[in-house]
Amino acid sequence: MRRTTIGRSVAALSALAMLAACSTDESLDEPATESAAEGADEGAEEGEGSDDGAEAGSDDEWFDQSEYDEQDEQRSATFEGDPEQPYLQYIDGEMTDTSEFASDGAKKVCFSNASIDNPWRQTGWITMNQQLQVLQDDGVISEMETRDAQADDNTQIADIDYFISEGNCDAFVISPNSTAALTPAVERACDTGLPVVVFDRGVETDCPTTFIHPIGGYAWGIDTAEFLVENLEEGDKVVALRILPGVDVLEHRWAAAERIFEENGIEAVDFFTGADPTEIKNFISDELATGEIQGVWMDAGDGAVAAIEAFEDAGQDYPVMTGEDEMSFLRKWDDTGLTGLAPVYSNFQWRTPLLAVEQIFAGEEVPTEWVLPQVPITEDERADFLEANDGMPDGHYAKFGGEDLPGYPDVWQERVIP
Amino acid sequence: MTTADATTTRGATLPMSEGGTAARLGRTLRTPGGAVFVLVAVLLVGVVAANPSFGEPGSLIRFIGRTAPIAIAAMGQYFVIVSGEFDLSMGSVVTMQVVIAGNFIGQDESRILPVMLLMLVLGALVGVVNGLATTMLKVPSFIVTLGTMLALSGLVLYLTGGAATGNPVDSFRQIGRGGIEGVPVLDVIPYPAIILLVLAVAAVWLMRRPFGRTLVAVGDNPQAVHLSGSATWWLKTRAFVLSSLAATVAGIILVGYAGVHPSVGQGYEFTAITAVVVGGVVLGGGRGWVLSAAAGAFALELLFTLLNFVGVASTWRDTVQGVIIIVAVAIGARAWQGGRRRRNTEPTTPGAEPRHTGSAPTTPPDPGTT
Amino acid sequence: MNALARLRPTQLTSTGIVYLVLVLVLVLGAVITAASGRNFFSGGNISAILTGTSILGFIAIGQTLVILAGSLDLSVPYVASLASLLGGVTMAGQTGNIPLAVVTALGVAALIGLVNGLVVAYLHVHGFIATLGMGLILAGYLGTTYKGSAGSAPRDFRLIGALNIGPVPLSTIIMLGCAVLVILLLRRTRIGHHLYAVGGNKDVARLSGVRTQPPVVLAHVLCSVLAGMAGLLLLARLSVGSPTIGTQGGYDLMSIAAVVLGGTVLAGGKGNILGTLGGVAIFAVMDNVMSVMQLNAFLQDVVRGLVIVIAVAVYARRNADLRPARFERSGAARHTPAPTTAGGAA
Structure with missing residues (x-):
């Protein structure tokens, strides 16, 4: 039994090699021969090589100090x-x-x-x-x-x-x-x-x-994280609700915030929610079951209401929180009177x-x-924006x-x- | 975990009647439909070990409440899967219902009942369309429901401009958010937990009726049922209707639990199918118990909770989940294999190929189909 | 539809119908495009349509193999993303690294496919779950390791994505080349025949002395490799590797839809690559026309959903009518309503 399996695997591998050959042959040889002829048409492609090389080097370290400083x-x-x-x-x-x-x-x-x-x-x-x-x-x-x-x-x-x-x-x-x-x-x-x-x-x-x-995203991260740091104490716990990994604009927001939390001794746990309020609520409920949460950070305000409701349903005090200028958050923020900030993209x-x-x-x-x-919307400005956007749906942005x-x-x- | 306990014992009385209670229980637990209850128990122990406060009755009942929508969806998906089909439109149905609740009920309490009626009618309609397209047009259900998934979610987003009006009135949301307060020991019994219990009982009842037995038979061997004269199209269409209605109920609960957002319900079909399969129900039909499907949902939710409590890094959660799903189902497949070897010495390798045509077409469905 | 009805008696193969539908879609597309004041057959538009076929084409060819073998592969988007990243990071902008990068990316893809295949064939986990799980495993790895795009393709490699021979993109030609190889594999090799046999009816295949596992494993390996090639092509087009590029395209479900649109029976055992290419082309033309019409993005999904169901309904009805009697009993589909089931019923 074993032996025939191996035999088949060899057959499989050779077929695989055939396919690999199909890609390597054509990807290497053909363009190489044709590139001279096509070079003129491909003007757009020229002069990028050096840029790309530089950018590849910065990928290991996601955080970019100079961009951070500039946006700051x-x-x-x-x-x-x-x-x-x-x-x-x-x-x-x-x-x-x-x-x-x-x-x-x-x-x-x-x-x-x-x-x-x-x-x-x-x-x-x-x-x-x-x-x-x-x-x-x-x-x-x-x-x-x-x-x-x-x-x-x-x-x-x-x-x-x-x-x-x-x-x-x-x-x-x-x-x-x-x-x-x-x-x-x-x-x-x-x-x-x-x-x-x-x-x-x-x-x-x-x-x-x-x-x-x-x-930009670093500015978002700085605005929000500094607000949380100001309103929390060292050793407090912040839950960071993120939509999904691998999207640079969102990663920038978190990269800046994470750094500031670290520098100020705030404990931050992050979680990917897919912007699904069900996930958000489940996660916050579980975190609340393990201990108190003093702050909530979001990389986008969708689903902020579900996060706040998780605190209500668990009978816990409202956290210090940053959401977004989305109407649902502004309204819930107004209703609950929690300490919050609405960052704005x-x-x-x-x-x-x-x-x-x-x-x-x-x-x-x-x-x-x-x-x-x-410019983030602060508590003092909130009423004006709520009034100006009265009648707008929850998914509207102030x-x-x-x-x-x-x-x-x-x-x-x-x-x-x- | 009263439902779970109840099933374990009920399940034990069904598959084989010979031997002592303990022996029968042991045998049941070795089938995939029984093993999932062991998995739930193990995970529960793990979760409580990671966070003792989770073991308090109040926490447990809340957990049951929050798992109710996915467990209900899994039971709905079970009907479709056991009849040999797939329902990928479930997530879109949930989203549709959530959005309808948000946009049509709004802040007007008097609209709750008519809109809920509308939601149920629309849910049933989606099921009928899925069922008829599958049975009458002979389009594989995977494709039909993939089509309804795309069409429904596109239509809902188009008609509502992104589905973002806002949450419906709080009294409606109580269905998913509230509960009976002031209960001794438990503190509160969430409404979703009650809904789940009622629907679980109804599902078990349904699976013991001729409908349920024929449904499993049709999943096991479509020819057999056809020859016996039952209308396959009507059976399967009812299964799809049940699935869409389950998604509707899940949607109603989720509006309360989480609120209105276009991403509520996204990926629900995959979670539900995974729950059903973790519950030992065989894709391809003909095998598995409805309560095991619900237990599969509990196993998944417990797994997510355990990941939260243990503090697995956010980016690795998917990986851990993927490994556990494969391992659980692989073990389940072995169990079916073991279970079937005893009954049937034919040299088949079931599991990946659930329906082996060798068995007599008139073989009744597995006794443990409830 | 009239044309269809008239042609029906003359033993039109299901692939024939696929291409008939494609012609219909093309005619419709040309008319609509002309009505929008554009030329459907201009070089730029044809190139755009063909480019649209190449990536889904690679994945759908692989998916056809897996479906023929009676399984499914939902992990392809993640394999494509991973391959684009491994390729991009290994190349790091240097032409000299291309061979190593291609081998690394396709090798890892093959390994993933091997694991999928072994889990499906030997652990008896349904392909749906095995590859859903594998997709999650890879998603976690991608999210942990890559926080955005990484690596870079050197200019020579990017030419694969940018070069056109006439109006035909090089990427499409490579895709068609792979299609030919897979067609040869299916038609000329023993394991190719076994693939059909195992997918059609595993028990019958086993009783006829076919070892049922190797074809399934091979199908999964090739499917992953082809998804890896799609990833490399994406790398060539994007110039960087991206952890989300596979999921962005929704290639898992869309490739399955394209395969079935191409006349392959989802339960396995019946279908072919040519049909799949037709299915992919139908999607590409449809997308092209909807973009020219500037149809709302949400409505585009509605149209896609309806077309999938309606088109497949056309084949399925015909299959049910024309199925030779010998398939009546044995062709019981696994997770579909066997279109074979006592055909005349409906």
Whole structure:
């Protein structure tokens, strides 16, 4: 019996080797011979090697001290522009000259969206479409063609390539699904010579005309962790509720917070919830069964209510807690009166890309890295935001920044997803 | 753990009637459907060892309450699996019901009953669609329910713009969150625990009726049932309806327990199927007890709790879970094998291939199908 | 549908129907695309569609083998992610490291497949559970070890993902090359025949003297290797390895859907690679058209769900009608309603 098994395994392995050969032969030899011929067409690919090498080195140590320090500073920076229009504010810095793009007439924008798979993105997507309507009425934009990658890097790369070859676009707006993976595709978009606007998550190239984003994940981590540290004592226990591993924007938030907890002697236990309130509640209940919890930290506010309710159901005191500017958290925070903070990953950034396109075609210079304000909502400001967003659904984000757009408030209240 | 104890003894009376009580119990526990109760007991001991306060009656009953939705879903999934099918749409049904509760009930108490009725009707409808597409259109249930899973969740998200309106009125949420207060010893009996008990009794009753016996028979050998004249399509469709209704009840409880969020229910189908399989029910049908499926759910929840108490690093939890599921099911497969060797000397290797056509088509389902 | 009905009497194979459906989808796609003011058959669009087929194609070929053998593989997304990371980290941007990286990634993938296969074949754990568990095991490892993308593919390796020969991406050609190898394996080798036999009816196969385990193990190993190749291709396209890239694509369920859409019987024993390629192509065209139409992402899922069920219903009905009588008794499906069951009933 044994022997025949081995015989079969050998057969299996040889078939396997055949397959392996199929991949190695073609992956090594063919490109090597053809690369010379195709090299010219593949201009986008050139000059990346060195960047990639550097980035590979930093992967062992996720935490990036220089980014951390930069974002720490930006938290207290002065922002240019009208505070009434935070979506147009920016930190003074390098500007991109866009005079070459100055031209009249309505333009076609091609928008490659990572996904609309969470309430934050859905809210922003509604806001963006409202902004689009305004710009269409003003004759700035003729149409916006959108491709939704459904949270798949590979699909988004194909989407961008499709736009480049088939889209007849005048400008690209890209919200990358992930940072490193989308870099080559964004570079190809830049190579068309058309303006490229990147927002939310970044890419590892400075080729885009402007890269729009709130300060960032480290700032989120610093704001929240410092708040918890201030309101807790050394040796207290914080439960950190995280959505999922391996997503850089979320890992940054935790990397900063974890470090600050460590430095200040706060005991932190982290857990992946998939943003599922059932998981959140189960986990907190179990943690409460093993001992007291003084603080709750979240890398995104979805499901904050379930976390708070777990304390209620266990008959324990409310923790010090950081959630997000999502309405469900703000409301529950208000109801319970717990000590809390609502960090903000500014949802109003979804307005900025199309406004940037307007500025670019007007030939006005735009910030090369357009850093938008990212200011947490404190207890004192909470009432104002609750009032301003009265009637909005729980999954709405308080700092969505669309109060002056035509559909306000109905389209957000009814959550009309285009 | 009253339900569990009750089953162990009941199970013992069923499979083989010869021998003393202890011997019979021992034999039962060696079948996968019985072994899961041992697994639950072992895990319970582990959890209590890791955190003694968990062993207090108040904690235990709360734990039963919180496990109720997944246990109910597992019992629903059991009906489908034992008849030889899969229901992957369960998670989407849970999400759909959670969202309907949030959006339609809102803060208006008078709407609770009509909306609950609507939820049950919609749940049953999904089951009917799944069942008819599987039986009438002859599409594998894995594919049918994968299709309903995609279509349902897409539709719900589209119609509700991300399903984020907010929690329904608190009195409705009490079903999943509240309980009978002031009970001696236990302190509180969560409503979900009561619902679970009622549904477990109903499920056992159902499996002892001709419906249940034929359902297992159809899973064991579709031809046999067909030849005997029962309408397979109607049997299986009812199984799918039961599964969707179980998902509906789980959804109602989860709205209370966790609140409204589009990710409630995500992955529920896999958890439920895993629970059923850990409960010793054979994928492919024809074998297993409904209460073992519920016990499988308890085993999984206890495992998660144990991981929490022991403080396994967050990123390694999935790995530990994966290993334990495979090991548990592998042991279960051995047990079936052992169990069947005694009855049937035919040189088959069951488990991976549950239905061996060698047995007479008229073989009644395993006695222990309740 | 009329065309279908007319063709039915002329012994059209199930693969024939798959391609007929594909042609229908193509025509429909071309019309809709034209209505949106685009050219469906332009180089860029064809390249986009073919690119869409290559990754799912690799995984679906492997999944076909596993399904033919009567099992399932739900761990493929995690294998693909792991392979992309192992490949990327080993390459570290150096062309000279490519062979080592490919061998490492595919070797580890093969090992994972071996474990899957052994657990299914010898421990008698259903493929659904064995690979679900394996997926969890890998998910934990990926989450612990990689906190985001890692490694980097050198330019030469990235060309696999970027190079087009005419409108045909190189990646698609490699995928088709692997498909040909697997087809040869299934048609020309003994173990390939045994794979069908074991998947069709394990007991009959055993009684005819076929050792039932090796084909199952082989199918799992090859499936994992092909998932590993999909991971390497993803690495070539992304230029970095990513711990979530496999799950992002939802390749586990979508590959199973593509296989069944391609006419392979989910219970095993009946089906072929050509059909699977047709199923993958149907998905790719559908996705392409829905993107051109700018259909809401949620509604895209609704359409996918409906198409899967309706298309499979078309084949299943036909299978039930045309199934030769000798399969009446023995073809009892394991986890599906045997479409064979006394055919005329419905």
